[in-house]
Amino acid sequence: MGEVTRGARALVVCPDIRGMAYDLDAQSRLSEAEGLALAIGVVIADSFVLPVRDVRPNLLFGAGQVDNIRIACEQNEAELVVVDGALTPIQQRNLEDKLARKVIDRTGLILEIFGERAATAEGRLQVELAHLDYQQSRLVRSWTHLERQRGGFGFLGGPGETQIEADRRMIRQRMGRLRKELEQIRKTRGLHRERRERAPWPVVALVGYTNAGKSTLFNRLTGAGVMAEDLLFATLDPTMRAIALPGVEKAILSDTVGFISDLPTQLVAAFRATLEEVTAADVICHVRDISNPSSAAQKAQVLHVLRDLGVIDGEGEASIPILEIWNKWDQLDHEDADDLAAQVEANDDIVATSAVTGEGVDVLLDRLGEMLTRNAALRTFEVAAGDGRRIAWLHAHGEVIEDIEAEEGGSTRLITVRLNPKELGQYEALA
Known part of the structure; x- marks a missing residue:
């Protein structure tokens, strides 16, 4: 969008306006604002909550508070100020004049992120x-x-x-x-279902509240199993990577924009449009920061959006399998971890991980492999020996168990391969 330079040093200020109702407490909002700033590639030089007793129409903050922000910018060599709130055009202009620095408000910040993440x-x-x-x-x-x-x-x-x-x-x-x-x-x-059927490889979409550790997990998973095909990456969005899973030679892992509370009304349509690709996934991984006290409220917001997207119906049933990933497990104290471990143990749709330490990642990969191959069955095809396209397709998309000549010196091959219903449909649709 041309607003913010990646790598810029930023001061994040979270106004806590007296009498205003917020979904989260001030510290949680500050943490969320930091997550949003990090998502556009800036370096957080410092961050703090600033109580605002009376909103000033021309600056939002009081004159003394503006001086304190300016001093903090100078001390931390910050060239950008991120204000976690809606600024009027006048307030933004006056703050930039007083601070002699670029100022971006919550709406502008979210627009930057959406601009980078919109894939459709x-x-x-x-x-x-x-x-x-x-x-x-x-x-x-x-x-x-x-x-x-x-x-x-x-x-x-x-x-x-x-x-x-x-x-x-x-x-x-x-x-x-x-x-x-x-x-x-x-x-x-066209219908999302048709697009799913045409996708050459299964798609796993990561969704979750901002700062849940989605991007860290994305990097951990793709770093552990990136396919060595530079050509493939050249055709993929920066937030999509190919990974190998047990029983699945190749799958696409897709990272999405983080969910957020208090989304400005004019951005709701843009936010949902950036998430449109989620509806074309074969499995949705809902990444939660299980160490966050607001984790349950954050989950409710994510499910609300998935319901709006049509992924979850009025009965609470999901049209796409959803796996909950309880991330940041390493940040739990022993007592909380023990209490939650029993829930993880009892539910196949929950996996506990730490994207930072790698704990639970192998279990996650196994579970994803199981989910994607759940309905796979062994099938044997007789293919003309000269039909390189079909032979290559079966080797690329299925788990080939056996590939032999139908008869010695014969013109056909018998290929036994494990395919799920989606892959079988794709194979049968080959011209």
Whole structure:
């Protein structure tokens, strides 16, 4: 989006406004804001909660608090300030003037993440639409400031009120075109089930609340079993990797944007669109930070979104198998770990892991292999010896038990292979 430079040193400030109702306590919100900032690749120089007794319309914070933020920026050499709250355009402009640094609020921060993670056409359009809506309201700032600080879509030009009006009109026109494109995509989009059937390899999607350790687990899993095919990676999204699982030669592990509380209303559609790929998964892994006191509330939010996406029906039944991963097990004290271990032991749909130490990862891989091969059966195919395409497909997608000549010097081969119903359907659909 052009707002934030990866590797920038950031100061994260969480305003705790008196009288405002929050889903989480101040410390949990600060931790969440840190997770969001880390998700866009900035370095957190310092972070703190700042109590706000009375909201100042021009700055949000009091003058003394703004001075304290500026001093903290100088001491920590921070070039970016992340405010975990919604800033009005005036507040954002005035804070940037007072702090002489780039300031990004919660909405802008989430837009940055969505912009990186949107993998589908609808997701990218929804994110751009939300960004333009956000940007449009920020054209009230002085033009010298706008030229220095903003931009990103290439049409913001020289100074003057006339130029601002022209840019507002261009933004409105672009938003109108985006809405038409989105409507067309919705009309022509096929069923998710059909897309799942066409996928060449099974897909495992990681979902979870922000800061649950999804990305760390993603890196742990792909680092342990990355397929040595550089060509494959060139065609995959940065948040998708090929992994090997027991009984499954190749599967795609997909990381998704983290779920969050208090999502700004105008971003809800963009958020759901970035998660559209989840509905095309063969297995969903719900990663939970089991050491977090708010873990149960976070789980409820994740399930609520999965219900909205149609993955879970009104009866609570899931159309796609869901495996719960109780992550950060190493951060539990012994008493809590003992209490929770009994639940893990009694439930095949829960695996305890620590993405940092690697504890439980082998069990997780085994469980995923079991889930993906649960309905697999041995089948024997007679294939023409010269039909390299079918022979290669069976070796690439199934677990080949035997591959022999049907008869000595014969023109056909007998291939015994373990395939699940999805793979069998794909094989039979080969032209």
